[in-house]
Amino acid sequence: MEIGVCVGELSSNYVTFISTKMPKIGEYVILEYENQKVLGIIENLIRFNPFINEDLLNEEAIEKIIELGEETYIRGKIKILGNVENLEIPKIPPPPGTKVKIANKEILDKIFGKSEKSIKIGKLLTNENVEVYLDVNKLVSRHLAILSITGAGKSNTVAILSSRINELGGTILIFDMHSEYVKSDLPNKNIIPTKLNPLYLDALEVAKLIKVSEEAYVQERYLRRAWNKAIKEIKELKIKVEIEEFFDRVIEILEKEARSKEIDSSTRNSIYKVIAKLEDFLARYKEILDFEISKITERIKEKRINIIDLGDLDEDFADIIVSHTLRNILYEWKSMKIKEKTLKPIFIVLEEAHILVPKERETLSCYYVSRIAREGRKFGIGLCLVSQRPKALNSDALSQCNNMIILKIVEPNDQKYIQACSELLTDDLIRHLPSLNVGEAIIIGPAIRLPALVKIDKFEGNLGGADIDIVSEWKKETKNYELELI
Numbered sequence: 001m002e003i004g005v006c007v008g009e010l011s012s013n014y015v016t017f018i019s020t021k022m023p024k025i026g027e028y029v030i031l032e033y034e035n036q037k038v039l040g041i042i043e044n045l046i047r048f049n050p051f052i053n054e055d056l057l058n059e060e061a062i063e064k065i066i067e068l069g070e071e072t073y074i075r076g077k078i079k080i081l082g083n084v085e086n087l088e089i090p091k092i093p094p095p096p097g098t099k100v101k102i103a104n105k106e107i108l109d110k111i112f113g114k115s116e117k118s119i120k121i122g123k124l125l126t127n128e129n130v131e132v133y134l135d136v137n138k139l140v141s142r143h144l145a146i147l148s149i150t151g152a153g154k155s156n157t158v159a160i161l162s163s164r165i166n167e168l169g170g171t172i173l174i175f176d177m178h179s180e181y182v183k184s185d186l187p188n189k190n191i192i193p194t195k196l197n198p199l200y201l202d203a204l205e206v207a208k209l210i211k212v213s214e215e216a217y218v219q220e221r222y223l224r225r226a227w228n229k230a231i232k233e234i235k236e237l238k239i240k241v242e243i244e245e246f247f248d249r250v251i252e253i254l255e256k257e258a259r260s261k262e263i264d265s266s267t268r269n270s271i272y273k274v275i276a277k278l279e280d281f282l283a284r285y286k287e288i289l290d291f292e293i294s295k296i297t298e299r300i301k302e303k304r305i306n307i308i309d310l311g312d313l314d315e316d317f318a319d320i321i322v323s324h325t326l327r328n329i330l331y332e333w334k335s336m337k338i339k340e341k342t343l344k345p346i347f348i349v350l351e352e353a354h355i356l357v358p359k360e361r362e363t364l365s366c367y368y369v370s371r372i373a374r375e376g377r378k379f380g381i382g383l384c385l386v387s388q389r390p391k392a393l394n395s396d397a398l399s400q401c402n403n404m405i406i407l408k409i410v411e412p413n414d415q416k417y418i419q420a421c422s423e424l425l426t427d428d429l430i431r432h433l434p435s436l437n438v439g440e441a442i443i444i445g446p447a448i449r450l451p452a453l454v455k456i457d458k459f460e461g462n463l464g465g466a467d468i469d470i471v472s473e474w475k476k477e478t479k480n481y482e483l484e485l486i
Contacts, residue, residue, distance in 0.1 A: 041451070140347050163305070
């Protein structure tokens with residue numbers, strides 16, 4: 001269907017058109033010239049009447065023009081996306097007068113349609129007859145960020161992606177900060193207990209867990225000696241000990257070192273600081289330690305949606321679990337690659353990523369998230385950062401997410417921050433973010449051939465993150481209160 005013609009000065013990247021018909025922002029169009037079909041997307045629209053302009057101040061004159069039925073026009077801007085055949089940007093701009101036509105379903109299906117290694121994410125917002133598929137290889141290997149305000153559809157998007165990647169045999173690991181997915185109807189769930197076995201914690205990791213700084217070389221050295229010695233004793237004697245007994249043994253070894261006459265007062269003071277930090281860690285986090293539990297990576301099941309429930313944990317506790325898991329995954333998957341064993345690709349979803357990978361402060365998780373973001377694709381580790389506060393998210397980690405699914409974003413600073421982390425997000429696309437409805441998103445990146453406005457499919461089943469029916473809950477409480485009075 002023809003909707004207008006190109007006017008003014010035209011380039012190979014952007015063209016202007018006028019029309020008497022009202023198209024939609026985000027709609028795909030075809031320009032035919034020089035024996036080629038060029039695809040574009042409408043990024044901006046302005047409605048105007050040449051007889052009613054800013055200089056016309058007489059209200060009666062305006063009313064008479066309206067009575068005469070003078071037609072209004074549409075002026076729009078089209079971003080050139082490339083030749084229909086190969087999406088290469090044409091070397092020659094279209095001539096003025098080139099007709100603008102709406103791209104038909106057949107053309108759009110070739111671009112957004114299904115392939116052997118893709119999953120359906122939704123439908124084009126401007127054409128519900130066109131289904132949109134994402135290339136899973138490029139989605140996982142090039143990482144993903146899902147960003148939006150609260151209630152715009154992040155959890156639904158995660159559920160759709162996880163369930164459909166799993167249908168292809170994919171392995172998913174979700175760090176569930178609010179127990180949403182644990183309570184959901186996601187298929188093939190495997191709930192992983194939030195416990196750590198001290199036998200699988202190395203001394204450097206323990207130093208980070210108990211907050212021995214990288215500059216505290218003396219503290220780290222004595223902690224390493226004591227920790228490794230206590231672990232060795234357990235393994236050699238093959239005895240069963242309780243967590244308190246193990247920590248008592250580590251502290252006993254440290255105290256013996258502190259009583260040595262061969263060390264100076266400064267070193268002795270450092271050792272006692274380590275003892276205090278161990279005691280503090282045990283008092284706060286004893287419940288996360290368990291000698292009976294298997295290694296965390298052994299609890300991840302292939303071809304399942306694995307969920308680590310962090311809902312009942314404070315932020316520091318959650319940080320410990322996440323960093324330990326990511327560290328073990330990174331080193332084990334890297335080892336498999338080096339030893340030329342079969343890779344076990346995994347897609348890791350980190351909910352509330354701004355809490356564990358913040359912009360303003362260092363966390364234990366931040367280091368390993370950044371490393372996986374930079375190196376993960378070499379070893380079959382994909383990363384998905386999910387956040388409702390993009391500007392609070394670590395920029396290094398976010399910029400490594402080449403794919404983005406951006407739902408409604410209203411806050412201008414969030415918009416600017418996202419744009420600064422992605423070369424593909426243009427000013428015109430940014431302007432659409434506040435007007436998106438629930439479940440509508442802009443998708444950009446290697447996983448999709450062209451930037452697209454998409455209506456995300458709705459997950460069929462219960463999602464723990466759905467809004468609470470506040471009035472119904474109040475009514476329940478009222479009934480309970482009335483029964484108590486009887």
